[in-house]
Each structure stands twice: as C-alpha cells, then as structure tokens.
Amino acid sequence: MITALLILWLLAVSIQLIFILFIFSRTAFHRQPPRPEGPPAESAPGITLIVCARNEYENLVELLPLLNAQQYPTFEVLVMDDRSTDGTQSFLENDIADLSRVRFIRIDKEHEHVTPKKYALTIALKKAHYPTVLLTDADCRPASTDWLAGMVSPLIDSDSGPDIVLGFSPYEHRPGLLNLLIRAETLFTAVQYLSLALAGRPYMGVGRNLAYRTKLFFSNRGFYSHINVLGGDDDLFINEVANGHNTAICLDPATFMWSKPKETWADWRLQKRRHLNVGKYYKPGHKLRLGLLTGSHVLTWVLGLAVGILGLCRLFLHDSFTTTEWLLLLAATGGFVFRWVAFWGVVGRISYRLAHTVHWASIPFVDPLLAIYYGIMGLRTLFYRRTNRYQWR
Structure with a gap:
C-alpha cells in the first residue's frame, strides 16, 4: 500500500x-510591452466601455466619473440598466449631464430564452458605437486613467493583431480569513488563465476586465451555445472563441480593475457555486x-x-x-x-x-x-x- x-x-x-x-x-517572467509615452493618437479607433448593472446606484455614482475621465481620444461609456429599482434610472436620466462620454439604455423586462445579463450585454454589443468593447462591472474601480488605453493597446496597434485582451481584476484587501481566501483564489485563477493564454491555450477571462472586437462576438453567434446557462458571459464565451493566435494578455498595473470582495461566507459560496456550474461547460481539453x-x-x-x-x-x-x-x-x-x-x-x-x-x-x-x-x-x-x-x- x-x-x-x-x-x-x-x-x-x-x-x-x-x-x-x-x-x-x-506569466512570472513575461515581458509586458511598454506603454507608448504620451496620450494615444487622436486617430486611435473608438472604444465602447460597457457596464451592465442592476440596482447598482451607489456604485455607478462612483464608477462613471472614473470611466468618463479615462485618457483616450474617442470612446463612449454605455451603461445597461437592467430593471433597476434603486434609483439608478433616475440618476442616469437626470444626473449624468456633465459626464459627456456616458449614455445608457434601459431594459424594462426579462426574457425567458436568455439569462438577464447575457441579454443586456448582447443588446449593448449591438448598440455599441465602436467595433471594440471593453467590459467591466459596476462594483469595480480602474487603477488609473490609463486603464482604457492600456487594455486596448494590443487591439488598436494592428487590425490583424489579436481580437481578445485578458486583463486582471484584483480584489481589495480586507482583514480576515475570507478575504485572504478570496484573494488567494483570485490570484491562482489569474495564474492559470494568464499562463495558459501565454502557452497558446487560453480558456477563460473575467468580465470585470476584458476587451474584444464585436465582430468576434457576432461571427460566433454570441452566447447562443450557452444562452440559458447562468453566468459564462465572460469565461464561457472566451472558452469558446479564444485560441493561441487571437488572444493577448495585459499585466500593466495601470490596467488593473479593482473589485469589491464578498464580505460574508454565504455570498461568496453562492458566487463560487455559479462559477463551478459554468466550468462544466468548458471544452473537454x-x-x-x-x-x-x-x-x-x-x-x-x-x-x-x-x-x-x-x-x-x-x-x-x-x-x-x-x-x-x-x-x-x-x-x-x-x-x-x-x-x-x-x-x-x-x-x-x-x-x-x-x-x-x-x-x-x-x-x-x-x-x-x-x-x-x-x-x-x-x-x-x-x-x-x-x-x-x-x-x-
């Protein structure tokens, strides 16, 4: 024995x-290409930042000015308000006039054939003014005003370059074992998906910090193959369309998107259950x-x-x-x-x-x-x- x-x-x-x-x-020894000095050229292609939100009024009040202030010549911030009842609609209709880059679309009903966030994101991609999108969540905060420029730089350097950029989204540091476990699991997940992407075997990304071309989305029929699966608007989509030729990663600290961690074990367990449910739909390899x-x-x-x-x-x-x-x-x-x-x-x-x-x-x-x-x-x-x-x- x-x-x-x-x-x-x-x-x-x-x-x-x-x-x-x-x-x-x-990943440990990857050489991140240096960012070009100075702001991006005025001729840089336009980018659509997408935030899908439901009852995120307080977070949107903090996040939208930070997105609006990104240092990039041509971009828009598209907020998808999915049936919010916490004052989000009133805020978007009346209080964002000074945020010149921000516009919003209101979703008033749920559709049985698709999970709510995937529906919101699909509509956002159809209504985006620009052919490249950068995704994040309402409870996230960019590390700098260069977040947008850094994340999309691999996509705008060449039309024949990658179609996907995988970013990193760390969780804020808090005291306690739960927060340590959340940060440790987030770190090791990033170690896996970033390293396998560099090895030519990308398998997932995180929707808190993810960029891709809209043509990639529509040419692969979007979320069709997993439209009724709760979650997977980020990792299942990337699992389906990413390969060693169309995927880049970004390790520039200025492009990190900080996120607020769960504060109770129950909330965190629920989040992990959803992630595990999604994982079984990955490709066999x-x-x-x-x-x-x-x-x-x-x-x-x-x-x-x-x-x-x-x-x-x-x-x-x-x-x-x-x-x-x-x-x-x-x-x-x-x-x-x-x-x-x-x-x-x-x-x-x-x-x-x-x-x-x-x-x-x-x-x-x-x-x-x-x-x-x-x-x-x-x-x-x-x-x-x-x-x-x-x-x-």
Whole structure:
C-alpha cells in the first residue's frame, strides 16, 4: 500500500512541477510591452466601455466619473440598466449631464430564452458605437486613467493583431480569513488563465476586465451555445472563441480593475457555486488540463499527509521500509519540497506583478489552503444539485 501511495504522490508532484516550471513561469517572467509615452493618437479607433448593472446606484455614482475621465481620444461609456429599482434610472436620466462620454439604455423586462445579463450585454454589443468593447462591472474601480488605453493597446496597434485582451481584476484587501481566501483564489485563477493564454491555450477571462472586437462576438453567434446557462458571459464565451493566435494578455498595473470582495461566507459560496456550474461547460481539453492541475494540487498535499502518517505508524510498529520504498520516499519527498519552493517562488513573483494580491510570505501557507479549498469545492460539485433559481449574475 505504501508503495502505491508513494508512486501516486510522486506522479502528482511531477504534474505540479510541469505546470509550475513550464506554464506558470511564462506569466512570472513575461515581458509586458511598454506603454507608448504620451496620450494615444487622436486617430486611435473608438472604444465602447460597457457596464451592465442592476440596482447598482451607489456604485455607478462612483464608477462613471472614473470611466468618463479615462485618457483616450474617442470612446463612449454605455451603461445597461437592467430593471433597476434603486434609483439608478433616475440618476442616469437626470444626473449624468456633465459626464459627456456616458449614455445608457434601459431594459424594462426579462426574457425567458436568455439569462438577464447575457441579454443586456448582447443588446449593448449591438448598440455599441465602436467595433471594440471593453467590459467591466459596476462594483469595480480602474487603477488609473490609463486603464482604457492600456487594455486596448494590443487591439488598436494592428487590425490583424489579436481580437481578445485578458486583463486582471484584483480584489481589495480586507482583514480576515475570507478575504485572504478570496484573494488567494483570485490570484491562482489569474495564474492559470494568464499562463495558459501565454502557452497558446487560453480558456477563460473575467468580465470585470476584458476587451474584444464585436465582430468576434457576432461571427460566433454570441452566447447562443450557452444562452440559458447562468453566468459564462465572460469565461464561457472566451472558452469558446479564444485560441493561441487571437488572444493577448495585459499585466500593466495601470490596467488593473479593482473589485469589491464578498464580505460574508454565504455570498461568496453562492458566487463560487455559479462559477463551478459554468466550468462544466468548458471544452473537454480545457477541463482535462484544469482537472490535472487541480487534482494534482490536492493530491500533492493529501497524499503527502497520508504517506507521513503511514510512515510514522510503520516506524512506531518497527516495520522497516524496503529499499524500493526508501528510494520512492526520498524521491517523492524531495520532489514535494522542490515543488513547494518552486510554487512559492513562481506564484510569489506573479503575485508581486499582480498588485501584490497575496503577500509573498503568505504563499507557502496559501498553497495548502488552496488545496483544501479545491478539495472541498470538488466534493461539493459531485454532490451539489443544480437548481433553477436564477440570479442576475
């Protein structure tokens, strides 16, 4: 039994090292093209910023002036007000006259054939004045007035260039374990989708900070293949249309879009359930890669704990190891330690580049914390029954 556990442990550690050294290192050492000095040229193509909102009055009051102040020659801010009842409509109709870039469209009813946010976003893309869109949410705040220019720069440099730019959206730092877990999970998700995009295997993006050409949306029939799936207006769409040739990433700190984290465990669990429900619609190859990554991460720590306990029990019972078992134990233990240090170094460097999402000194403790999180969420996915209770997003 101990031999089988050691072989499985060594295999899990080896898979982890492949991801860390050959995939994640791409983001850790990626050279972000420098931003051109000075403001974008007046001839730069127009951009439509899209914010879909439902009952986000307080957030829109803060966000819209920040979007309106972006340093870019030609752009509009299109707000999709989806049946808000909190004063959003009155605010948009009466209080945004001084925000010259902002316009809005009001949606007055829900449609059965499509989830509300996907409907709002589809209408926004149809009504956009410009052929390139940059998406965010009402509870987000841009890191700088160069957010727009930086995010779309890969798209405006050449018509033959990429059609998609994946950005990063960190969560604000708050005290407590929940906030640490949210930031750690956000960091590691970014490590995965940014690194796999650099490896030519993009599989998702986050709608809080995502740019693409509208022609890509309509040439792929928009959200048609997952129109009734709650969520997926960002990651399922990117999963379907992105490839190694049409996707770029942006790691410029000026282009980060800060977001407000959930403040209760219940709200966060609900958000994670929606994300897990979406993940099962990914392409088979993407699910296989992510399954190998997540499964090996969990097994690295679970099997390490199991081998440690069994080893101590055998020593306590004076049951000696065979030569083969000793060799496997030394190889697996050495690989585990090397993997732990490599994870710390590579993910720690990425965290440093991604707005210090998680302090480097916390990475060794975040590593097993993520393994516990992925293990629990994996079990919940197996036993959780999907309900038809839709929410706006």
